[in-house]
Amino acid sequence: MKIAGLQKNSFVDYPGNLCAVVFTQGCNMNCFYCHNKPLIDNEKRNENISSEDVLEFLKKRRSFLDAVVISGGEPTMQKDLENFIKEVKKLKFKVKLDTNGTNPEVIESLISKRLIDYVAMDIKAPFKRYQEFCGAKTDINRIKKSIDILMQDIIDYEFRTTFAPGLGFGDVLNMCNEIKGAKSYILQKCRGFEEMSNFILFTDSIKSMNKMIKKVGTRGVENSA
């Protein structure tokens, strides 16, 4: 595993759980608003933190933490992700995977082996506009396949969209329609572009979204009655 960083505890990255967050190096997208730009470079080597270091840290925190979030970058690009998660699971932690959804086979395999408990998958834009926002050639069928896998409801999940400059509420409704029937959808503010992506989610708008999604949530986006 190429590990770029470890956040030792977080209350906000896994709903209802106190967790540590492991950041992997490398991503197959290049979103212009990415808040973790240094993690995109697939060739970069991170010498200062190894899987062994992280597991050693987790062993000492077993009584304090509930869960481990594996984030990035894009964790599903890591060849030894499964083995790493197996070691985390031996320590009895719940595991949440943050992913951009480009590797449905990895997601499916981890779910079928009961190695992950929760997935947060990015929905970058309506399918037709994906490339504008993800900054890389992406096979939209692979994104759709990951959506289908999660919507089988085998484990808990959320879809989430960063409300990047250039997206409008019409796009949000289109995305909701494309994941119609989903359990949970979170709209989150775009850090670093707050002024350009100010967005108030009116109660009526939430009602429109709720016609398609069971639970709609926001992070950092203002709600108004």
Ligand code: SF4
């Ligand atoms: S998918 Fe995530 S980590 Fe990759 S470039 Fe986009 S925002 Fe950054």
